Amino acid sequence: xxxxxxxxxxxxxxxxxxxxxxxxxxxxxxxxxxxxxxxxxxxxxxxxxxxxxxxxxxxxxxxxxxxxxxxxxxxxxxxxxxxxxxxxxxxxxxxxxxxxxxxxxxxxxxxxxxxxxxxxxxxxxxxxxxxxxxxxxxxxxxxxxxxxxxxxxxxxxxxxxxxxxxxxxxxxxxxxxxxxxxxxxxxxxxxxxxxxxxxxxxxxxxxxxxxxxxxxxxxxxxxxxxxxxxxxxxxxxxxxxxxxxxxxxxxxxxxxxxxxxxxxxxxxxxxxxxxxxxxxxxxxxxxxxxxxxxxxxxxxxxxxxxxxxxxxxxxxxxxxxxxxxxxxxxxxxxxxxxxxxx
Numbered sequence: 332x333x334x335x336x337x338x339x340x341x342x343x344x345x346x347x348x349x350x351x352x353x354x355x356x357x358x359x360x361x362x363x364x365x366x367x368x369x370x371x372x373x374x375x376x377x378x379x380x381x382x383x384x385x386x387x388x389x390x391x392x393x394x395x396x397x398x399x400x401x402x403x404x405x406x407x408x409x410x411x412x413x414x415x416x417x418x419x420x421x422x423x424x425x426x427x428x429x430x431x432x433x434x435x436x437x438x439x440x441x442x443x444x445x446x447x448x449x450x451x452x453x454x455x456x457x458x459x460x461x462x463x464x465x466x467x468x469x470x471x472x473x474x475x476x477x478x479x480x481x482x483x484x485x486x487x488x489x490x491x492x493x494x495x496x497x498x499x500x501x502x503x504x505x506x507x508x509x510x511x512x513x514x515x516x517x518x519x520x521x522x523x524x525x526x527x528x529x530x531x532x533x534x535x536x537x538x539x540x541x542x543x544x545x546x547x548x549x550x551x552x553x554x555x556x557x558x559x560x561x562x563x564x565x566x567x568x569x570x571x572x573x574x575x576x577x578x579x580x581x582x583x584x585x586x587x588x589x590x591x592x593x594x595x596x597x598x599x600x601x602x603x604x605x606x607x608x609x610x611x612x613x614x615x616x617x618x619x620x621x622x623x624x625x626x627x628x629x630x631x632x633x634x635x636x637x638x639x640x641x642x643x644x645x646x647x648x649x650x651x652x653x654x655x656x657x658x659x660x661x662x663x664x665x666x667x668x669x670x671x672x673x
Contacts, residue, residue, distance in 0.1 A: 337395075338365040338444060340418035340502060342425050344410040347375035349384045351429040351544070356388045361437035367395040371414050373557075374404040406557025408511075408519035415505050421448065423502045425520065429544040430496035433458060436540035443475075443536050444499075450477075451531030452524055453499040454488055456539040467661050470537055470669035478533040485525055486598040488533065489584070490606060492524045497541030500527055512586065515559035516579035525587045525595070537669075570625045573613055577603075577633045604637035605673040608644045608660065615653040622648065640673060 341359065345352055352370075359368065372381050378400065385398045397417065405413060415423055422444060426432075440455075447453070458466040471491060478484045492498055498520050508526050513519055527533075562575050580603070584596040603610070614625040626645045630636035647656050664670060 336364065337367050337420040338422065338441060339367075339499075340414075340420035340423050341366055341368045342411070342414035342418055342423050343368070343370045343428055344407065344414060344425075345370050345372040345375070345381055345428045346410075347377050347381075348428045349377050349380040351431075352381060353384045353388070355426060355428060355431045356384070356392075358431035358434070359394065359437065360432065360434060361441055363393045363395070365441050367397060367418070367420060369414055369418050370396070370398045371410050371417070372398070372400045373406070373410050374401050404557045406514060406559040407517045408514045409557075409559065411519045412509050412511075415502060415509065418502050420502055422453075422499050423505055424497065424499045425495045426497070426541065427495050427544065431542050431544075433540050433542055436538055439538050440536065440540040443538060447477075447534045449532065450534045451480075451501045451504050451527040452488070452533040454478075454491060454533060454535045455497040455499060455541065456537050457494070457497050457541040457543055458539050459494070459543045459545060461545055461657070465661070466542065467657075468539055468664060468669075470539065470664075472535050472537065473669050475537055476535045478528070478535070480529060480531050480533075482529065482593050482595060484533065485528055485595050486602040488524050488528050489521060489580070489595075489599050490603055492520050493518070494543045495520060496543040498524075500524075501531070504531065513579070513583055515557070515562065516582055517560065517563075517576060518579045518583060521580065522583050522586075525583065529587075529591070568613060570614055570617075570621070570628065573610065573625070574629055574632055577610060577629065577635065581633070600633075600635050601637045603635045605640045607635055607641050608656070610635070611641075611644050612648055612653050612656065615648045619649055 343352070343355065370385060372378055375381070382400070385396065389396050399417060401410070401413065411425065454471065456470045458468055460466055500523055504527050505523050508523060513522050563572050580599065581596055584599050588594060588596050610629070611626060615622050630641070635641065
């Protein structure tokens with residue numbers, strides 16, 4: 332396989348999850364002539380175990396695998412940039428090391444990309460896996476759709492690119508945008524989507540090919556180990572972590588507004604307000620009193636309480652709890668076949 336024939340570089344930032352990385356690698360089930368796999372291990376305690384997992388996979392696989400070990404811990408954002416630097420494909424497709432591919436769907440996605448070679452960004456569909464094993468589908472539109480460049484669609488793309496699994500960019504465009512300004516936000520992909528979708532055509536793919544793990548629901552996040560991520564408490568999803576994470580959205584959107592003299596931050600806050608349920612529900616397990624304090628603090632510090640939806644989610648979570656609310660949302664999605672437009 333020549334470098335020029337690589338359609339997709341599957342880019343995996345690895346940090347201390349050897350077993351889930353093994354599951355991810357074993358879930359890759361597509362035509363090997365179109366892809367390369369790029370793994371960047373970020374100097375984690377279980378590096379040797381990760382190395383062994385990757386070497387075992389290489390010895391049994393027909394895929395082109397490039398494995399790198401960082402001399403120092405770069406952190407999430409810089410490691411994504413590192414992967415883009417090392418990739419050779421037409422597109423970079425990111426996967427968290429605890430995510431995996433849906434069986435049989437990756438070849439379908441390859442066919443989709445072959446018919447959309449000129450786009451800068453792909454808004455993908457995916458499944459989100461709850462700790463119980465239940466898969467929740469995220470389909471944003473009933474069918475594929477092409478989007479012209481410009482400001483209008485940026486808020487729509489922005490929130491829907493937070494989960495990294497399956498996020499796909501034109502590699503050359505992403506490479507040319509490299510910056511360390513947003514290191515420590517855990518949201519480098521949001522900077523890329525604003526810059527790329529603002530200037531280049533984008534497309535929506537309605538094939539859910541990735542399964543996103545919800546490790547944060549188990550209070551087992553791996554962020555915070557890098558010096559750039561010092562504002563996050565390691566290994567636990569605290570209220571402050573959730574709020575600092577949300578503030579990062581607006582560090583990026585405000586930068587974009589200042590750079591291009593746009594006003595997308597307010598548009599993004601309104602969109603986030605309409606779909607703020609996951610931002611709120613992540614703290615419901617800490618009890619009603621703590622959740623109420625969190626919802627007030629979140630509103631005061633981020634101003635995402637722009638619509639009635641924010642208060643509806645808050646009161647619903649207080650009264651019914653996370654499990655019942657999750658089930659109701661899942662029921663609505665299954666009956667519609669896609670995420671409702673609010």
